Amino acid sequence: MMLEIKNLHASINGKEILKGINLSVKEGEVHAIMGPNGSGKSTLSSVLVGNPAFTVTEGEVTFNGKNLLELSAEDRSREGLFLSFQYPVEIPGVSMVNFMRAAVNAHRQYKGLPAVSATDFLKMMREKRAIVELDNKLASRSVNEGFSGGEKKRNEIFQMAMLEPKLSILDETDSGLDIDALRIVANGVNKLKTPENAAIVITHYQRLLDYIKPDVVHVLYKGRIVKTAGPELALELEEKGYDWIKREMGD
Amino acid sequence: MQDSNNILKEVTAGEYKYGFVSNIETETIHRGLDEETVRIISAKKNEPEWLLEFRLKAYRHWLTMEQPDWAHLNIPPIDYQDIIYYAAPKAKDKPKSLDEVDPELLKTFDKLGIPLEEQKVLSGMAVDAVMDSVSVKTTFKESLAEKGIIFCSFSEAVQHYPDLVQKYLGKVVNYRDNFFAALNSAVFSDGSFVYIPKGVRCPMELSTYFRINTANTGQFERTLIVADDDAYVSYLEGCTAPMRDDNQLHAAIVEIIANERAEVKYSTVQNWYPGDKNGKGGIYNFVTKRGLCKGDHSKISWTQVETGSAITWKYPSCILAGDNSVGEFYSVAVTNNYQQADTGTKMIHIGRNTRSTIVSKGISAGHSQNSYRGLVKISPQAEGARNHSQCDSLLLSQTCGAHTFPYTDIQNETAVIEHEATTSKISEEQLFYCQQRGISTEEAVGLIVNGYAREVMNKLPMEFAVEAQKLLNISLEGSVG
Numbered sequence: 001m002m003l004e005i006k007n008l009h010a011s012i013n014g015k016e017i018l019k020g021i022n023l024s025v026k027e028g029e030v031h032a033i034m035g036p037n038g039s040g041k042s043t044l045s046s047v048l049v050g051n052p053a054f055t056v057t058e059g060e061v062t063f064n065g066k067n068l069l070e071l072s073a074e075d076r077s078r079e080g081l082f083l084s085f086q087y088p089v090e091i092p093g094v095s096m097v098n099f100m101r102a103a104v105n106a107h108r109q110y111k112g113l114p115a116v117s118a119t120d121f122l123k124m125m126r127e128k129r130a131i132v133e134l135d136n137k138l139a140s141r142s143v144n145e146g147f148s149g150g151e152k153k154r155n156e157i158f159q160m161a162m163l164e165p166k167l168s169i170l171d172e173t174d175s176g177l178d179i180d181a182l183r184i185v186a187n188g189v190n191k192l193k194t195p196e197n198a199a200i201v202i203t204h205y206q207r208l209l210d211y212i213k214p215d216v217v218h219v220l221y222k223g224r225i226v227k228t229a230g231p232e233l234a235l236e237l238e239e240k241g242y243d244w245i246k247r248e249m250g251d
Numbered sequence: 252m253q254d255s256n257n258i259l260k261e262v263t264a265g266e267y268k269y270g271f272v273s274n275i276e277t278e279t280i281h282r283g284l285d286e287e288t289v290r291i292i293s294a295k296k297n298e299p300e301w302l303l304e305f306r307l308k309a310y311r312h313w314l315t316m317e318q319p320d321w322a323h324l325n326i327p328p329i330d331y332q333d334i335i336y337y338a339a340p341k342a343k344d345k346p347k348s349l350d351e352v353d354p355e356l357l358k359t360f361d362k363l364g365i366p367l368e369e370q371k372v373l374s375g376m377a378v379d380a381v382m383d384s385v386s387v388k389t390t391f392k393e394s395l396a397e398k399g400i401i402f403c404s405f406s407e408a409v410q411h412y413p414d415l416v417q418k419y420l421g422k423v424v425n426y427r428d429n430f431f432a433a434l435n436s437a438v439f440s441d442g443s444f445v446y447i448p449k450g451v452r453c454p455m456e457l458s459t460y461f462r463i464n465t466a467n468t469g470q471f472e473r474t475l476i477v478a479d480d481d482a483y484v485s486y487l488e489g490c491t492a493p494m495r496d497d498n499q500l501h502a503a504i505v506e507i508i509a510n511e512r513a514e515v516k517y518s519t520v521q522n523w524y525p526g527d528k529n530g531k532g533g534i535y536n537f538v539t540k541r542g543l544c545k546g547d548h549s550k551i552s553w554t555q556v557e558t559g560s561a562i563t564w565k566y567p568s569c570i571l572a573g574d575n576s577v578g579e580f581y582s583v584a585v586t587n588n589y590q591q592a593d594t595g596t597k598m599i600h601i602g603r604n605t606r607s608t609i610v611s612k613g614i615s616a617g618h619s620q621n622s623y624r625g626l627v628k629i630s631p632q633a634e635g636a637r638n639h640s641q642c643d644s645l646l647l648s649q650t651c652g653a654h655t656f657p658y659t660d661i662q663n664e665t666a667v668i669e670h671e672a673t674t675s676k677i678s679e680e681q682l683f684y685c686q687q688r689g690i691s692t693e694e695a696v697g698l699i700v701n702g703y704a705r706e707v708m709n710k711l712p713m714e715f716a717v718e719a720q721k722l723l724n725i726s727l728e729g730s731v732g
Binding site: 049050051052053072073074076077078082083085088089091092093094095098099100102103106107110142143159163 | 678679680681683684685686687688689690691692694698699701702703704705
């Protein structure tokens with residue numbers, strides 16, 4: 001098992017958002033997590049990657065046999081956990097090439113590997129940006145600064161390609177994308193898929209799942225996973241909305 | 252492409268790494284300042300009568316002055332009678348070759364990364380090394396002399412080129428200019444002298460490295476750079492000092508003169524000991540730097556990276572007298588812990604179509620106070636003057652202060668003056684974004700700060716840029732999180 005979440009509770013500013021999440025993800029799997037606004041989807045991704053704004057109050061998370069909750073945010077990344085942010089932040093003055101080089105070398109150092117040479121690094125940048133159709137101006141641009149919504153999301157997937165994570169969490173990667181950008185981003189994710197890695201796709205809508213085929217679909221509601229099924233569940237939600245889930249839960 | 256990651260990795264300890272004391276036999280004079288002190292210094296340097304007179308006039312004028320208190324600085328009282336005004340590494344005679352230089356001294360500069368053995372210098376940079384009050388060694392002097400370039404210690408210049416020194420000394424910074432300028436003019440010990448003759452482009456970077464070693468001494472160096480018609484020179488200045496609990500005074504003067512179409516680029520990486528985490532010790536850095544664009548189409552450019560000193564009071568300025576002359580000021584000032592900096596520039600437009608650019612990047616952390624103070628003055632006859640000023644502040648803590656005091660005095664209505672100012676912080680979101688990519692907080696701050704300061708760092712000569720980048724990271728270690 002790659003990721004195992006048991007009875008995870010988490011809160012922000014004293015307010016409990018996650019109320020006992022259980023979830024297991026194996027190598028090679030794609031899990032979709034769907035659910036209405038405010039159900040805790042983004043909180044779950046934030047907690048997994050160690051965002052200090054949230055406090056874990058109960059539960060366990062193991063990632064490749066390690067206690068994930070004991071690791072710092074940067075070590076979780078170095079262990080192979082990647083988050084494609086819903087709202088990627090701008091870092092003025094820091095070029096993508098310097099930023100990615102710092103990240104790639106931090107990962108390499110963690111694995112006991114020497115820093116990558118400048119030539120190899122630029123070659124790697126060139127190969128990986130092609131996956132999400134970003135042009136050669138990318139390297140010199142500041143991190144996310146002046147990027148369009150679509151470029152920001154493509155840039156997230158580019159970084160995912162550079163860091164080759166074991167588990168990628170895509171937090172509403174489809175939000176704010178037009179259909180072309182959605183296709184580019186989804187194709188990028190699919191190209192990076194291997195039998196050894198896994199992905200958790202967080203989304204409101206079925207449309208992303210037309211491109212990225214999930215093996216398992218979960219519905220998150222009020223901080224708990226209330227339904228788990230195959231890909232057909234996503235289609236059912238698309239058709240019927242979330243109201244029937246709410247009714248089933250007695251709301 | 253610069254390898255910021257490697258640079259950052261080299262930086263492991265947050266300590267001031269230049270804080271060692273060298274065990275060198277030193278000759279000092281009595282504590283305190285009176286006419287006798289001035290006469291002793293002058294005599295030790297075997298100075299001509301006119302220079303002694305210059306010093307004495309300055310000293311007498313200094314007696315009538317008060318230490319300025321208009322800066323946004325909290326300066327503890329300084330006992331000027333408790334300072335030693337002259338200290339020199341002991342040597343029988345001025346060493347003629349490197350073999351005669353005290354090996355301890357060579358080791359000191361080696362430790363600081365300043366090789367004085369010419370065959371070791373690959374980048375082709377000529378160095379004048381100044382320890383306490385005396386110039387230790389100037390490299391590449393002979394090869395520069397072939398082009399007619401004079402690069403030597405100030406004391407040597409007084410002996411060998413007295414006419415040049417007398418012609419230019421005090422012409423840009425008068426001894427009456429301010430309290431610290433008067434003090435320096437009375438007791439200045441050594442420094443560098445540069446003269447680039449007409450039409451000569453200096454083929455290498457000239458560099459002076461200042462080191463305070465002896466306790467309780469003040470360092471009062473004097474630098475004079477003259478670029479004659481159509482000449483060009485790029486000059487670098489670096490400085491460090493041992494860690495001590497007492498404060499030490501540093502009051503230097505730098506004067507630059509650029510004649511017709513001449514260009515002088517002056518870069519400083521100031522890393523005097525800043526004091527400890529609780530604000531104990533550190534150098535008081537009260538410096539007057541000014542350049543005169545005397546000739547038409549001349550240009551003077553100041554670039555400074557200020558990370559050291561407990562207190563910095565410094566305004567490298569340009570007097571744009573020649574028509575179409577250009578003045579530039581690029582500054583990164585970092586303050587951490589209890590450091591205080593009040594720094595900026597003055598651009599005095601006198602000639603026609605003169606242009607000036609000011610880019611100031613302040614970075615404040617800990618409990619420090621960081622102020623930009625600048626004056627743009629357009630004289631009545633300065634037709635068509637232009638100035639662009641940009642003053643940015645980056646705050647890294649809740650307890651630090653950033654202040655901007657931009658003054659303008661415009662007496663000619665054809666002037667075009669632009670001023671931009673921003674204040675920003677490193678956000679939690681930015682830091683977390685970096686961490687999620689595997690970059691540690693410390694490294695993330697380094698990346699963001701270097702990104703913020705990039706516009707100024709790019710102005711530094713390559714040899715210095717990497718050093719300066721490292722320095723920024725060291726200065727800010729432990730300031731976030």
